[in-house]
Amino acid sequence: NAGVTQTPKFRILKIGQSMTLQCTQDMNHNYMYWYRQDPGMGLKLIYYSVGAGITDKGEVPNGYNVSRSTTEDFPLRLELAAPSQTSVYFCASSYSLDTGGETFFGQGTRLTVV
Amino acid sequence: EDKVVQSPLSLVVHEGDTVTLNCSYEVTNFRSLLWYKQEKKAPTFLFMLTSSGIEKKSGRLSSILDKKELFSILNITATQTGDSAVYLCAAQGAQKLVFGQGTRLTINP
Secondary structure, rough: OOOOEEEOEEEEOOOOEEEEEEEOOOOOOOOOEEEEEEEOOOOEEEEEEEEEEEEEEEEOOEEEOOOOOOOOOOEEEEEOOOOOOOOEEEEEOOOOOOOOOEEEEEEOEEEEOO | OOEEOOOOOOEEEEOOOOOOEEEEOOOOOOEEEEEEEEOOOOOOEEEEEOOOOOEEOOOEEEEEEEEEOOHHHHHHHHOHHHHOOEEEOOOOOOOEEEEEEOEEEEEOO
């Protein structure tokens, strides 16, 4: 079982470059999330989606964009990378809030902006 | 604004000690409280709590939720060096899972 798959695992970007962090899940989950985790801190919600075609901002959306064209995929786009976006990014998914709500996480993407 | 606050932020104890980690929350349309253990990579699921006063146990770990006081605790008895990790508490609202900042637990031999 693949679960939640994120790519790439590591990336170094120069200031002003763009990139897309890929996330896909094979569990037919409705809910998908992007979090960032700075050193020594908890996870902060960037964007989330409750189903295909629906996305909404989380706690720290500035500098990011998302799309949800299919149930499986939820890519995160950085348009103009800044040093403040250096972080570890986690994609996560869950089936339904009503049936248990265990959230599954990808293995993370470590992004450094220099 | 939804928020989850954990305490202490950092805790160092000796192997064999018992520890209690705290989590308070204020989340709109609260549904459940989750605990995760994070070592080097992604968080791994420990418990989900939805009802007040019902303790959940898994080996040496246990957790309980107080929905009146908006509070949860995670207990670890007879700690081992393998318990060293960051423990994250998260509150599930109507659509969002909101995380606390985590408690970094270090178990010294």
